[in-house]
Amino acid sequence: MSYDSIKTDGATIKTDLADGILTLTLNRPDRLNAFTGQMMQEMIAVFDKADADDSVRAIIITGEGRGFCAGADLAAGGDTFNYDSRTSTTDLPLGRDGKPDLAADPAMRDGGGRLTLRIFNSLKPVIGAINGPAVGIGATMQLPMDMRIASENARFGFVFSQRGIVMEACSSWFLPRLVGIQQAADWAYSGRVFDAQEALAGGLVKEVVPADELLPRARAIARSWTERTAPVSVSLMRQMMWRMLGADHPMEAHRVDSRGIFWRGKQRDVQEGVTSFLEKRLPNFPDKVSTDMPSFFPWYDEPEYK
Incomplete structure (x- = not known):
């Protein structure tokens, strides 16, 4: 089953299927693989197809170039997170304040959350191979993955407080469950960027390996999950x-x-x-x-x- 057909013009991802392991690579290296709506749609389409493909036993997600994902693409400047222009109030249910409930509009749903929920629902186990900087959605998209291993070059940041927004991609549910409420609060409140060793100590990643060993190690883990198992x-x-x-x-x-x-x-x-x-x-x-x-x-x- 080919995965090329799901990609649109100027595709933001690459895929490779070998030995039952599907590697999904974020592929906007000139932008440190910054997240866009197109990337969300293409990643969700890959998971939809992989669930129906019995030749896929496990999925690895990594980034092209020196970054994993630098977060949301901020090309729109200060309006990057302004959803008002994306929706109409026509026929929307009213909220408690008597005004249209904009959150009821599918166009208002957080794109990162749509992706993390899709990963959460995956029928195939998922490994994050974090090769470089991973902030914002680059950090939160990892949370529903079954395991994360990091290159020594990886950096992480739940930077929302420093951008004036709040946690997204369902991370207020996932992060405390993975690392505990104290660690989650420290990373989320401060919005600071931290290195791979701190991610390891805090329980966000399971292993830290040299950069050239990252994908071989991720594949070895995936094989251990699939070679002798039903x-x-x-x-x-x-x-x-x-x-x-x-x-x-x-x-x-x-x-x-x-x-x-x-x-x-x-x-x-x-x-x-x-x-x-x-x-x-x-x-x-x-x-x-x-x-x-x-x-x-x-x-x-x-x-x-x-």
Whole structure:
């Protein structure tokens, strides 16, 4: 399955699929891969296609050139974050103040949030290979990825307070869950840029490696997640863990776990997994994410967030 067809003129991304690993590279190196609406649309389209493509087992996201993503493209100057010109008040529901609720207009939705929600919903595990500066949406788009590893050249910044705006891309939900409220507050309130070692110490990234080892290390991790594992099991567990971050009680996990064990226990993958273990050989799991997800998936119902 080719990914070239989703790219528009002047594409902002590159893709490469090899050995079941899809590498998505942000590709505006002359602008330090600054984020645009077109980049958002192209990245979302890649995730849509990857979910339906059984040849994709894992996704790596990185940046071209010396930057990962320098945040939103600020070419519009002071109006970069002014949404008034993007929407009409016609037929919008009224808010508490009796005025049209602009946030009800899809055109008003934060583009970074649309991307991070799509990554959150991914059926394939995602690794961030952070090669250079990553600030604003460049930092927040990483948060729903399953693991982040950083080059020694990486820099991070949740710079919103220094731009007069607030956290975006659902980062007020993701960041405290990843690093704890104290660390999240320090980075968000100050808006300061910090290096890869501080990101490692604060729990934002799992590893820091030399620049020339970044992509090989990301691919090695991706292979460890995919070479001996059942694709359907990995997809289910990814959603189980992310969804449980918002659960009120472990009983919610118990219910989902029980349904998963019951369903998977009857499928071909389990027979192959047990047999290959007993025969001391590599497994060849037959079930596919595109066709063999269990009948209870998705067990959640949240159309308002899609």
